[in-house]
Structure formats: structure tokens, C-alpha cells
Amino acid sequence: MIWSDGVQLYPSLAVKALGVAQGERTYIIHADPETGGVQSVRIGSFEVPTERNGELHLYYTPPRPDRHLSAADIFDNDKLRELVPKIEGRIVLVGTSASGLHDLRKSTQGDTIPGVEIHAQAIEQIINDQYLRRHDWTRGLEIVALVVAAIVIMATTLDGGARTSLLFGLLVATLIIAGAWDAFRRLGVLIDPSFPLIGGVGVWFVATAIRYVISDRERREIRGAFSRRVPPSLLKQIESNYRKVRLGGENCKLTVPFTDVRSFTKISERMTPEQVVSFLNTLLGRLGAEVWRESVVIDKFIGDSVMAFWNALLRQKDHARHALRAALAMRAAVVELNAKQEFGLPEEIAREGPVEIGIGINTGPACAGNVGSAERFNYSAIGDAVNVAARTEAACKDVGYDIVVAQSTTEQAPEFAFVEAGRVPLKGKSEPVALMILVGGQEFRMGPQFAEFSNRYRRLIEALRGRRPPAVADALADCRSLAAAFDARLLRFLDRIPNRQEDFRPLPKPQISLVTDTYPGLFIRVPDLVGGHGLNCGCGV
Numbered sequence: 001m002i003w004s005d006g007v008q009l010y011p012s013l014a015v016k017a018l019g020v021a022q023g024e025r026t027y028i029i030h031a032d033p034e035t036g037g038v039q040s041v042r043i044g045s046f047e048v049p050t051e052r053n054g055e056l057h058l059y060y061t062p063p064r065p066d067r068h069l070s071a072a073d074i075f076d077n078d079k080l081r082e083l084v085p086k087i088e089g090r091i092v093l094v095g096t097s098a099s100g101l102h103d104l105r106k107s108t109q110g111d112t113i114p115g116v117e118i119h120a121q122a123i124e125q126i127i128n129d130q131y132l133r134r135h136d137w138t139r140g141l142e143i144v145a146l147v148v149a150a151i152v153i154m155a156t157t158l159d160g161g162a163r164t165s166l167l168f169g170l171l172v173a174t175l176i177i178a179g180a181w182d183a184f185r186r187l188g189v190l191i192d193p194s195f196p197l198i199g200g201v202g203v204w205f206v207a208t209a210i211r212y213v214i215s216d217r218e219r220r221e222i223r224g225a226f227s228r229r230v231p232p233s234l235l236k237q238i239e240s241n242y243r244k245v246r247l248g249g250e251n252c253k254l255t256v257p258f259t260d261v262r263s264f265t266k267i268s269e270r271m272t273p274e275q276v277v278s279f280l281n282t283l284l285g286r287l288g289a290e291v292w293r294e295s296v297v298i299d300k301f302i303g304d305s306v307m308a309f310w311n312a313l314l315r316q317k318d319h320a321r322h323a324l325r326a327a328l329a330m331r332a333a334v335v336e337l338n339a340k341q342e343f344g345l346p347e348e349i350a351r352e353g354p355v356e357i358g359i360g361i362n363t364g365p366a367c368a369g370n371v372g373s374a375e376r377f378n379y380s381a382i383g384d385a386v387n388v389a390a391r392t393e394a395a396c397k398d399v400g401y402d403i404v405v406a407q408s409t410t411e412q413a414p415e416f417a418f419v420e421a422g423r424v425p426l427k428g429k430s431e432p433v434a435l436m437i438l439v440g441g442q443e444f445r446m447g448p449q450f451a452e453f454s455n456r457y458r459r460l461i462e463a464l465r466g467r468r469p470p471a472v473a474d475a476l477a478d479c480r481s482l483a484a485a486f487d488a489r490l491l492r493f494l495d496r497i498p499n500r501q502e503d504f505r506p507l508p509k510p511q512i513s514l515v516t517d518t519y520p521g522l523f524i525r526v527p528d529l530v531g532g533h534g535l536n537c538g539c540g541v
Contacts, residue, residue, distance in 0.1 A: 001041045001054050002027065014122040017091050018043045029054075046126050049133055057132040057190050058118065059125050060107045067120060068097075093120055132190040142195045145176050149200035157207035169204060173197055254309045255323040255363045255409060256386050258393035259287060259330065261304040262356040268304075270349060279343055280304060283355070286337060290329040294322040299380050305393075309381045312368035320363050320412030327359045327403050328441055360393025361438075362386075362406040388433065391426035395435060398424065400496035401489060407434040417445035419457060421493075422503030432503070439487060449486045456482060464497070464504040472498070 022044035037052030095116025157165035310319035366383030423432035463471035483490035
């Protein structure tokens, strides 16, 4: 509004025109005594608020033809008579609009206007008392907006990823722009949204770089820890959801399979160490490949056995189905290796029969995490569910079948073809555990042969629980005749049943007894119904 060379003050064209129009030759400048900055300029009856350096923010309006008169019309006497009423009593500024005179300017609204119109709009704005103000708190508000945008962008980038931070960043940017526009339109307050927006973009780049460094390091740690323990497909899921992975130790419901080679000690003692290693590499390599296809964590290879588990690192709703499909695939792989004679066994050992494996599967709660010392540790699973899985695999020998599954697993995948194997005593368990054998998958279960076998086997179970030896013998013969047609492995299982009749004993009936105490009540005990645990109930009489 007013310039100074350090000695004298020079008003701008707009200020001088307003002063002349009011007959004023002096101007009053109000300054802040503490900061020395200009607060306002008084021109006659007009008080013009300014910035600290005396600037006035123009509230630009679109160009209007009625603001302009052609100089040629002024020098035309006929037209001048018509223009006198429009000119009289007004402030008139003389300027140029020809492009060759280089006085065309861009307004903040994007319009190209003559430079003299800027002064005209300033005069019009002062007369109409319509200002764009930047108060003392405006800069503070912009800083607060920057801080809020930075916190939101930093938090969402580090915690939620680039996509989440982008969505929240766009939301914050929209709110900032909308707030600045509303303050401009309704209150005439000029808030600079570019300050928090540009700052927010800078924070986003920094946060993204930090997250990339952190996540890349964590992904490298995860890849180093699990690249040889999980299949590539599962490893990609773990890397994509690495924040959900807990390595320190987590209680979760796992499905755990154990595998073991039948008569391995007898086989290995007749082979050289090199032959044993070659045999194990062939077998375990193929079994590991079949298990990997089902998105599993391979815990360890223990001699001739494999331990794995599902549902630890990432939640898998169908973890029991994964384990059952993997068991059937491992069975088929061993059959194929035997048929192609790829084990490389000495001829005298190969003549004694094919290589067989046993598989035990159980589902239950366990703790999965890093186990070991600070210098050397292993990601493993520990708990009763793991122990039961190992004992279930050992029960394959007693049951006489190659895939034995605890009832806790069969309940998760009832569409597979299971056959009841009775309640078998397992080492370390105080009560027998209900087991089943896995005969085939869903398609096999829906077939007519298995349906007929299930009916015959049901009659066999009823005869065993009814302790009717003649009926047991007849039902057993019926089952054997049908089993030989579709699964010879069932014959060995059926042959063991006469010696395992106690495993098929009926559950004990609930016992009801009256208990006398200070307050008489009815005490009911329902023992051995669920996992060997009794259910005690009491009610007042």
C-alpha cells in the first residue's frame, strides 16, 4: 500500500487515488509497537487492514466489461455526452490493455487482466470494505494443520501401509482444502492450504522411506527364518502380513501331523550310512514337497520322521483339511516311489516288501514360537496337542493302518472318508483317546463302495459293543470281503479288531447319586464323555 526508501513514504496508485478523491494529503500508518510491523493504513475515512509489511491481499473478482471505457470514446464528443453520467463522481484510472505494451497480468483466479485493473479492484475492495484477512492466529492454524496432517500420515504409513496412508492423506487434504475454502468464502480469512499440504507430502515421503527400510528389514528376517520351512506361496502371505506374525510365542489351535517310516531301524541297520542318507533324502524330500503344497510350516525332520503344523503364523480356517489332504498326498507319494523303485534299497531289502509310513494327525491348542537359546533357536510348536499327534502316529502300529486321525481333527473336516478306530490308550494320557483312520477324500466318501462298507462296519461296531461274538465274526467277514476290493490296507486294520475289542467298548452310562450336606441337593456325574473328563452338575432340591 505504501513504499518507503528509508527517508520518505510513497503511496501506491490506489492509495493516492483514494486520497485525492477525499481531498486528503496525509495518511496514517498504525504499527505494532512491539514488533514494528504495520497493522493498518488510514486513508481519510477508510481504515485498510494490512500485513506486517503493509501488503493488502486482493479479493479478486472476475473481469467485468462495465469497469472499462475505451479511450477512443472519451475523445468522441457525441459518445462523451453519454459517458458523462457514468464517469461523474467516480475514480477513473487510465491504463493500457494492448498486449504489445506488456501490462497484462494474471489474477489468482486465472484471468488475464490489464495491470491498471488490479489498482481498480483494490480501490473497489477498500470502498466496499471487503477484505481478505490473515489474522495473528492464521499462521498458527496452518502449523496445527501441518502437525495434524503429519501425525495422521506418519501413523497410517508406518502402521497401515501405502494404500491406507494414501486414503487418509486424501481425506486430511480434502478437509484442509475445504476448511480453507470455507474460511475464504464465508469469513474472508485467507488460510494457505499449500503449507500443510506440501508439508504433508514431504512427511509421506519420509514415512514411506522409513517404513520401507523397516518392513524390508523385517521381511528379510522373516524370509531368513522361514524360507526353508514354509512354501513360497505361504511365505509371500507371511511377508505381506508380517505385522500379524508373532514369533515370540502364541497360543493357538493347531493341526499337527507326525510321520514315521515303519521298521526303519531294521532297514537302516542293513544299509551303509551313505545308503541310509540317500534313502532318507529321497523319502523326506518327496514328503516335504507334498506337505508344502498345502501351505504348511515344516517344524523339523527328526531322523526318519517329519513334524509340521498348520494355523500358527497366519490363521487358516481350513487347517484340518490341509493336513488331511497332505496325508493322502504323502500316502500316494510313497506308493509311487515304491512302484518306480526310486528308494534305491538293496535288492535283499526291497524283496521283503514296500516301504511304508505311518501318519498321525491331531488338532488342539498349542504354543507356537521360538524355542531354544538366545544364540540358537527354532520356530516350533509345544503343547499337549503336539504330544497327542506324536502318540497318534505311534498308534498306527497297534491300529494296523497307515493314517490315524484324532477325533478332534475329524470334527473339523467331516467330508473326508473316516472309519472309527475305537478309543485307544495313548502313552502319557490318563484316558483313552477316540481315533479314526483316514481312508480317502471327499469323492471317495461319496462313492457307493465306501457307503456300503460304512453300513457293514457300523454293524460290526454294534456287535462289538453288544459283545456278541458270532455277530462280530459275521460282520467282520462281510467287511473283509468288501475292503479287499478297494483298499487292501483295511484288511490289516480289520485283522487287528478281534484283539482290540476293549477299544470299542461302549461309553459308561451317567451315574446319578444323591448327596447329603448342609443343604440337600442332587449331584450328577457324567464321566468319560468328552476327552476323558467328567462333567459335574449340582442343583438345589
